[in-house]
Amino acid sequence: MEFLDHYQKIVAEAVDKYTFTEKPSELYEPMNYIISHGGKRLRPIMVLMGNELFDGDMEKAIKPALAIEFFHNFTLIHDDIMDEAPIRRNKPTIHTLHGINVGILSGDALLIKAYQFFEDLEPELFKKCIKIFSETGAVLCEGQQNDVNFETQKHVSYDEYINMITSKTGVLSAASFQIGALIAGASEEDAELIYNFGKHIGIAFQIMDDYLDVFGDMEQFGKKHAGDIYENKKTILYLLALEHANEEELSELNYWFSKKTDNVDKVYSVEKIFRRTKVDDKVLRLIQKHNEIGQSYLDKINLPDEKKLPFRELANYLLRRES
């Protein structure tokens, strides 16, 4: 992905340039630690892409792009505490290295620093971006809480699930494109269109995550195969299987999802039901559907097709991860 490499280099340089040098180091070093370990840095890239689509100035967009990356990493630090996750991007998580207190506080500071990275924008634009940013943050917290609620909630509907992943993933990629577009001076309408593109690509991406957990080549991700099944997670696969299972399959599903066990028979049995109820195909079609909705918003932007090419490439990249 040549254009991704190009953007990734720009973001990496900005991350270096804006390394935190403030004191106390016990607060700022963990922030530098998680930011420097990168990951794919897709969200800041989305800001830059949204900006470039409307011929914006990259210089003006780069700090807001980092703000989005800081925000994303703030959520990761706090989520990892909540999930008691020991590892992130093949490195020990911050609370594992420094304790929960440092994790909480450096996450808080990273969120506040994210806000500060919009401060070079002129007041009108600053306010527009901050409003989107805060709204996105609030919705993400709601999505995170809903995700937690699902664990103990007996029945989770399909709509509730889609809402949850929209809040947890869709709105941040949406807002990233939108903020980039607004910084370039795009109209509210165009910014809204690229927002919706980002939202549906984000939803599709998150559904793909559920799919790949079971049907993907996990080695590529460094994740445990079918971890969601072991954890009794109410993924889209599980929810659709409940809907389409016959009586026998239903009681088998309920049996396995009523206990936590490392028994590999559980994964084997659940996967078989997933295939028999054809939820694997259904989920792939759902991903395709959201991809197409996303593309349809992109189509409506009145710009030459070749300018939109990177967006289509990005969608393909996100949704074809090895499947």
Add this chain to the structure above:
Amino acid sequence: MEFLDHYQKIVAEAVDKYTFTEKPSELYEPMNYIISHGGKRLRPIMVLMGNELFDGDMEKAIKPALAIEFFHNFTLIHDDIMDEAPIRRNKPTIHTLHGINVGILSGDALLIKAYQFFEDLEPELFKKCIKIFSETGAVLCEGQQNDVNFETQKHVSYDEYINMITSKTGVLSAASFQIGALIAGASEEDAELIYNFGKHIGIAFQIMDDYLDVFGDMEQFGKKHAGDIYENKKTILYLLALEHANEEELSELNYWFSKKTDNVDKVYSVEKIFRRTKVDDKVLRLIQKHNEIGQSYLDKINLPDEKKLPFRELANYLLRRES
């Protein structure tokens, strides 16, 4: 304190009016819970006072005043997790009731909601206030980390201590007055003067907190008498005592502060050293000094004295708490 009652009623009404009604309730109820239990709500009152001093419109200042209160409560939720505090304002803390995860997340959401409560301001003013707000937040995180560092740091200097309490307490009261003033349309210079008044009153208040822990009537606060001594906290009393103790007193201080014990002899002995080294008087003079510096900034504001009266009353109220 008649004028305080007046403001407290206004803030209480605003808190009621802006109760969070969003979903999921598992996220928003804890936020309402901590906000509704109030405390003295001095910081939002400072916003309103700063606003009124420069003849601002109360309606315009009330949501930013709540933003400051939300921010303060966000820090309390997260601090209580870090301190493993079971009780706050005579009620169980949020993490005690709902677990650490809800505490982290509802704190995060409260911080983000705080930002949103500035959104009624016009862009120029919005940006001014948000910049102050973010800077204050960042400094508070630094102060909190420094406070934590002091626990294990062998030597804490007097300056380090003053910097820490300035970050943890001074800047928030300072920013509260300043934001209120700016919303009223005060000049940058006047806003800076009232900022510095708030900063030094905040410092004096925090030093008074150390003093009252040992020499105050604790029943009034519902706190344990001399809790800081039991906890080996490096308070201003302790730091000054180290400076002024003779050899014998020094070794006795070091003996008691090298162990954690509920032995009441510890408190008795340490208090005696505090009195013998006269740090009680020194600390009261330090409080008076910061009070006077604060007042001197107030004096410089070119407004009739009667307009400044509530500020002097507030300072007296804060610094004469039963002592």
